[in-house]
Amino acid sequence: MKKPNSRKRENVSKSIVFSLVFLVLGFILSYSYSLSQSDDGSDNFTANSQFEQEESFREELIEQQERNKTLREEMQSKQAVLQEFESEFSSGQEDYSDIASEAEKLRRYVGLMPVEGEGLKIILEDGEYGTQAVNPNDYIVHESHVFQVIHEMYIAGAEAVAVNGQRIHSNSTIVCTGPVIEVDGVKYPAPFTIEAIGKPDVLAASIELPGGVLDQLVNDNIVVTMDEGLEITMPALLSES
């Protein structure tokens, strides 16, 4: 009775020990298996991790070099594009400067900006009213005279013209209303100061042309005063008419 009992107990302790051993074995096996699975088998047993490190560094280096190469290629292509842009830009800049100067010129003509420069100043005054005169109309400045002068100035290449300091533009109206002249709705009495910006000698020469404007004005008993080469400033046109 005693013997089988002790044998049984021995068996139980044996199986417990065995189960412990197998537990450890299974744990070690499966754990190393899962480890090698997760590390994609890179660390199969190589204690010389230096070699591994070297390998990984080399791979990294190659990767970096390839990346460098692709980046360099990208940079070259970008640079080519940049160069294209630059050449385009330089040619475009010339165009721009041309366009800008043209725009400025046009703006001067249109009167959108204040103008400053050398020019010619003509003052038209009513003539001396002689006692022997029949008609006082022969002695005063009419709008046609002003017109003549202004047209002559424009023909001679004036960039901007002003009457009594008021800028004349493409839609300006000059109307004779009795003794005064109305320029864009503003009334001015004589004398009329007509200023033109341009080449002074050209403007003066065109005015003084024999049989030209000056002769006609003098013929109409108008006192004409001319000032060449003055520095003239004109305001920009502010109002739209």
Next chain:
Amino acid sequence: MWLSILGLILGVSLGLLTDIRIPPEYANYLSIAVLAALDTLFGGIRAHLQQVYDDRVFVSGFFFNILLAAGLAFLGVHLGVDLYLAAIFAFGVRLFQNIAVIRRILLSKWTDKKSIRESV
């Protein structure tokens, strides 16, 4: 018997389910330990077949070999000597020897049985 199989299943599932990540340099020790454990297991089977099996020797050998192999590898890494090769070599040779002995014993047993049956 059933208890040991249960232990094996429990150990396998525990090993697969553990999420503890150990650094890769320590995985080497684990593989050495695996080798040691397998060697001891086959040694135990052989001893059992040769009727020289002892519980204490087997269990102590199992754990001691594992610890020794891992310690040897650890020492080798820290000394710069590839001591793990010694463990691999020793356990590998013993593993093959043990398996060869087991095979031979099983073969002889089988042929004995066959001859007995034929004689009967």
